[in-house]
Amino acid sequence: MQARGRAVLATLLLVAFPLAVVAVGVVSVLAGLRIHGKTGTYVMLAGLAMMIALGFGLVSALRARRPPIEGPRLDRAAHPALWRMIDDLAAQVKTRPPDEVVLIGEINAAVTEDARFLGLRPGRRTMLIGLPLLAAMSVSELRSVLAHELGHYSGGHTRLLALTYRGTQTLAFTVDRLDGGPARALLSAYSKLYLLIARAANRRQELQADEASVLAAGSRTAAAALRKVATLGPLWNDYCERYVSLGARARRTPAVLLGFRSYLNHPVQRDWVTKYADDVLDGEELSKFDSHPPTKRRIAALAGVPDNPVKPDARPGWSLLGAPKIDVPEAELAVLIRDVGPRADWDEVVKRAGRASVAEGAKLLTAAGTESRLAPRGTVGEVVRVLRDGDADALAKPLRAPSREEGRRLLTELFADTVTAAMIDNGVAAHRLNWGGGWELCLGDGEPFDVAELVGPAVASPRAVDELVQNLQLLKVPAGYFCKQEPERESDPAEVRMLGMFTALKAKRKLYDLIVCDTEVILLPMARSVLLRRGVAGLIGARGVSDRKRIRKLRERGLHELRAEPGARRIPFTDIVAGGFPRRKLTAYLTMELSDGETLELAITGNTEDFGTAHDALKAFFKSLKA
Known part of the structure; x- marks a missing residue:
């Protein structure tokens, strides 16, 4: 079937669905009238009940408006160049x-429309632009x-195809608004039938x-943009993991887009794209439910489109903003990172993060020295003495390595x-930024230096200690040096962010909501009347809508007011020493072991839901406690 024919059929399905809801009731009444006795009455009542449930669920979903998308708004007055381009493209x-x-x-761009009546009536349009694209892409x-x-x-193309695209978006949104019951079951099945027919038209x-x-930028630029979007995801994830994360460690806010x-311009990343781009595309x-053809097919199809050569504009995408030096940092704080400290360039971020990293290692060595009583202050001289006495294994024992070799490697x-911390503090060396591999320690002349190669032989054999001492003297590392630790930064309660929440957790026959923040959790008593309201809403498939309204009200109250709620309990992450999601028999639990010896055990009931990133955030936190 051709795309136009599928678009016609998909549109008819959109129009027919409300009629199908009414038909359920009509057919049940007719069937009930034809069947005599109580059976006919039951059939009629069951059909009418189904129609009412479907009707309420459908009306509830159709009346729901898309929640406002979070992120900085780029208005016309402040960003005229961007809006001129958008108007021209439209x-x-x-x-x-x-x-x-x-x-x-996100690495994404889209135009969403708050269309009504399953996409049959146009609505308010919002263009979404992924902030990382402003750095990764040229203006063209x-x-x-x-x-x-x-x-x-x-x-300018088939209007039915545009309607099918809008209908696909809106139908998916409508199903997502329903959380159970007959309305969701029927509408979900109907949407799958619709998607099966509509996806070919979408492709x-x-x-x-x-x-x-091609019309807007030329075929070469269009192909390059398609290829770039397909390969940016892995690169962005790697960049965030290896570099953006350094900001929190350095207590400095980096320039993320810059x-x-x-x-991306470093040869290592360019070589990766050259080598692996085809593998990513393959x-x-x-x-059959995908809305996009494979990228390779889309690039190949561009060859059949009449080219429209456009003079390329190689400026970075952020050049279209009204005041990039102001707009970009503000947008980064809004959607990409938290303000973890003063703004700093990447050289400073790497130097401070490198110092913080080695300080953590020095802290662990001091703890091992204290526990073993061999180097209680953790000074360089104490460790050298232990190595000269041949007690390296005894010093490494508190590290609890699985083997002797692993213990010595850790030591x-x-x-x-x-030693690195000593060299940094004495101005002998510093960590240097390397976009191709994280960071590297360099001496004053810029030469990379591997401190592990310097100390490794002495850890392995007491006979190498004298040579190590001579080298430490040349590097101006005093025997009495111990690494000073920066004080732990306490989170300002006003800066705490709510990440999500669990509803209807059970402990000692009482129900609780658990609000999960980035530095704490808050346990709130939950009234059983909330469960009753959720149950009624669930009959028409609107339990999720009910929950979202309740969560929105909790957010509006603010964390300070929630902490003061009668029966509320605030538990900072610093008080949690272990946790997990164990399962015993048929019941799953959320457990938290506190530093005072108390263990909280919250049963995950059949009514429990988690919203936002509550589960993932706690799971990651519990995992970090085991590291």
């Missing part, structure tokens, strides 16, 4: 421009991407939207950290 593809532009913290590439997104609503519409990219652009799997690493 005119090219013969559609209306978005009503607002919002920056998000960004122009190509945004033209593609606006092309989904093009009036055709993707190719048509790619034609808009760093990402430098990271790894894309196609399902080498921690002693190297202590």
Whole structure:
């Protein structure tokens, strides 16, 4: 079946669904009238009940508005260059421009529409632009991407395809609003039938939207943008894990976008893209429910589109903002990172993070020295004496390594950290930024230096200690040096962020909500009347809607007021020494062991739901306690 035919059929399905809900009731009444006795009455009542449940669920979902998308708004007055480009692209593809532009913290761009009646009536449009794209893409590439997104609503192509695209978005949103009951079951099944028919039209519409990219930026730029978007995900994840995370350790807020652009331009990343881009594209799997054709197919299809050569604009995407030096840092704090300290360039961030890293190792060595009573202050001289006496294994024992070899490897690493800290504090060395491999320790002349190679032989054999002492003297590392630790930074309660929550956890026959924040959890008593309201809402598939309203009200009250709630209990992460999600027999639990010896055990009931990133955040925190 051709894409146009599938679009016609998909549109008919959208129109027919409300009629199908009414038909359930009509058919049941007719069937009940034909069946005599109580059986007919039961059939009639069951059908009418089903229709009412479906009707309430459908009306509830259809009346729901999309929640506002979080992120900085880019208004016309402050960002005229960006809006001129968007207006120009909308005119090219013969559609209306978005009503607002919002920056998000993802490798993505999209145009969403708050369409009503399963997508049959147009609504307010919002263009989403992933903040990382402003660093990764040139102005020309960004122009190509945004033209593609606006092309989904093009009036220059088949209007039915645009309606099918809008209907697909809205139907998915509608199903997501329902959380159980007959309404969700029927609408979910109906949406799968709709998607099976509509996805072919959606895939055709993707190719048509790619034609808009060629018209706006030229075929070469359009192909480059498609290829770049497909490969940016792994690079962004690697960048965040290896570099952005250094900001918290350094207690400095880095320039995320500026760093990402430098990271992408480094030969290591360029070589990776050259070598593995085809593997990434080949790894894309196609399902009959996918809305996008494979990227390789889309790039190949561009060859059949008449080219429209456009003078390339190689400026970074952020050049379209009104005041990039002000707008970018503010947007980063809004959607990418927290303010963990004063703004700093990447050289300072790496130097401070490197010092903090080796200080952690030195702290572990001091703890081992104290426990073993061989080096109670953890000074360089004490460790050297232990190594000269041949007691390396005894010093490593508190590290609890699985083997003697592993213990010595750990001891080498921690002693190297202590010596490195001494070299940094005495100005002999510093960590240097390397976009191709994290950081490296360098001496004053810029030469990389491996401290583990310096101390390793002495850990392995007392005969190498004298040579180590001579080298430490040359490097100006005093025997009495011990690594001073920076004081632990206490979180300001006003800065604590709510990440999510668990509802209806049970402990000692009482129900609780557990609010999960980034530095603490808050246990709140939960009234049983809440369960009753959730149960009623569940009958029409709106339990999730009810929960979201309740959570929104809790957020509006603020954490300070929630902590003061009668019966509320605030538990800082610093008081939790262990935790997990164990299962005993048929019941799962959320457990937390506290520093005072108390163990909290909360049963996860059939009514428990988790919202936001509550489960993932706690799971990651519990895992960090075991490290």
